[in-house]
Amino acid sequence: MDFRFPDDVERFRLEVREFLAREWHPDPAWGDTPADADRTFKRKLATKGWYALSIPKEYGGLGLPLLQQFVFHEELSYVDAPGTGVGVAIVAPCLIKYGTEEIRRRFIPRIISAEIDFCLGYSEPEAGSDLAALSTTAILDGDNFVINGQKMFTTSAHRTEFVWLAARTDPTAVKHKGISMLLVDIKSPGITIRPLHAMDDTRTNVVYYDNVIVPKENLVGEINRGWYYITTALDFERLLAFPIAGVRGIFDQIVAYVKQTSRGGQPLKDQPEIRSKLARLSADLEMGQLISHQAAWKASEGQLLSHEAAMIKTWSSELLQRTCHIGTQILGLYGTLQYGSKYAPLQGRIERAHRAAVMRTFGAGSNEIQRNIIALRGLGLAR
Ligand SMILES: Cc1cc2nc3c(=O)[nH]c(=O)nc-3n(C[C@H](O)[C@H](O)[C@H](O)COP(=O)(O)OP(=O)(O)OC[C@H]3O[C@@H](n4cnc5c(N)ncnc54)[C@H](O)[C@@H]3O)c2cc1C
Known part of the structure; x- marks a missing residue:
């Protein structure tokens, strides 16, 4: 092996x-x-x-x-x-898998040259974990879809050119079957973007769609098959947007700090509690790396991911929280000073990562939902 x-x-x-x-x-x-x-x-x-x-x-x-x-x-x-960004990690591979030749040729060159990027238009006030309950509509009228509704938490809507939008194209179908994916120009008349400021200093948005016209050529794949495309898109997101390597980056900085720092005349590296906590994190990192490398290899071989992507996302996001929590304990009071403060150890990077880590357990589907996926698809525990 x-x-x-x-x-x-x-x-x-x-x-x-x-x-x-x-x-x-x-x-x-x-x-x-x-x-x-x-x-x-x-x-x-x-x-x-x-x-x-x-x-x-x-x-x-x-x-x-x-x-x-x-x-x-x-x-x-x-x-x-x-x-x-979303364009490279999610939209381009989904267009390769499901898009028409025409839509691929129109969008992929612009994505891979970083001319355009996308934001994700999934969540709504009444559709988060239960995404298939979404109620934003896209009704076909001649050569265009007409979109109406409200999306919550459309991060980067204020700084990207297009939305990867999930909308209901058949309001009469059962909920998973009437959804389609559309590529929507964020500058289209009828779109209003309002800011929401998250605790890690990033901005997300509420986006309102009021009779927004989208050419029917911007439909991804087949009409009413959007749920399948969303599932694939979420697997790409969980595989590529939650790398264990990001946690290792934080961990390595903490270990370097411990090696160089003494407190009260005692080197931190000699303190049994610190050694033990770091050793445990180190083993967790190795486990996460094995899970994610195995999934990357599987996806690279063209095999579909499901519960493996959910495992990576869950393990990586929770390990990031544990690492930041332990890092802050080790850094002590100064470790709580904000990113950018001249007094903050490691320039406050652990403090900032700690705040950002909160969101990681529910972005791309909350970890409770990921555990449901692991139980259902990984273990065959159908309800
Ligand atoms: C900063 C930020 C950025 C975001 N960016 C985006 C974005 O760019 N695009 C986008 O579309 N969305 C985005 N989201 C939304 C995010 O994906 C949702 O918050 C997430 O899907 C959970 O939905 P919800 O908040 O409606 O929680 P709910 O679905 O209301 O869930 C609330 C709690 O109940 C639990 N729960 C719900 N159902 C079950 C169940 N069946 N079994 C067990 N537990 C359950 C959940 O795990 C959660 O803990 C963002 C959110 C935030 C906060």
């Missing part, structure tokens, strides 16, 4: 790592990354071809296995650089 990725994948990892060491300079005032700075950095990555790693060559991609893309996400996440 060989637990390493192939040599060419590991060589690619080193190339990305060296590039990020040269080009990625975190800004202490980063918070909700300024859209321009974010896009400039993303364009640099896109110019390297790294936004098109697993996109087939006929659409301008490099045609590599998904493993390369997974490793790329791992390296970005390890240094806390901006992720590739």
Whole structure:
């Protein structure tokens, strides 16, 4: 049994790592990354071809296995650089799987060049975990869909060009069967975006749709089959947006701090309680890495994920919370000072990650729902 990725994948990892060491300079005032700075950095990555790693060559991609893309996400996440965005991680692979030739050719080149990006329009005031209860409608009228409704928590709607929108196209069908996916220009007349500010300083949004006209060519795949596409999209999100490598990035900083720091004349590294907590986290990280690498390999072989993606998401998000909690205990009172404070150890990065970690257990489907998926699809415990 060989637990390493192939040599060419590991060589690619080193190339990305060296590039990020040269080009990625975190800004202490980063918070909700300024859209321009974010896009400039993303364009640099896109110019390297790294936004098109697993996109087939006929659409301008490099045609590599998904493993390369997974490793790329791992390296970005390890240094806390901006992720590739929804367009690259979710929409492009879904269009490759389900979109028409025409929609692929119209959108994929613009996504992989970082010209456009997407936000996710799933959640509504009465549809979160029970997403199939969504009530935003998209009614076909001649050559267009007319959209009406309200979406909650559409993160990045204020700084992306399109929405990957779930809407009800057949209000008479049973709830999972009447949903479709549409690519909606965020500047369309009738869309109103209102800010919501989350505890980790990022901005999410309420988005209102009032008779918004969307050309029917922007329908993804077949009408009323959106639920299947959402399931695939969520698997891509759970696999690529919750890398264990991001937790390892935080963990390694804490270990380095412990090695260098003494308190009251005693090196932190000699304190049994700290040693024990770090050892336990270290084992948890190894477990998470094995689960996620196995899932990445499976997806790279073209196999569908289901409960594996749910496992990664659950393990990674809860491990991040444990790591930040222990990190804050080790850093002590100064560890509670905000990101950017000159007195904050590790520049307040653990403090910021700690606040951001809260959201991770319910974004992309709450962990309770992930456990239901593991029980149902992984263990066959049908209700
Ligand atoms: C900062 C932030 C950013 C977000 N970004 C986006 C985004 O970009 N796009 C988007 O569409 N959504 C986004 N969301 C929404 C997020 O996906 C939802 O919050 C999540 O799906 C849970 O839905 P809900 O909040 O309505 O909770 P509810 O569904 O009301 O659930 C409340 C609680 O009950 C539990 N629960 C519900 N049903 C079950 C069940 N069957 N079994 C066991 N437990 C259950 C849940 O786990 C949860 O703990 C974001 C949310 C936040 C806070």
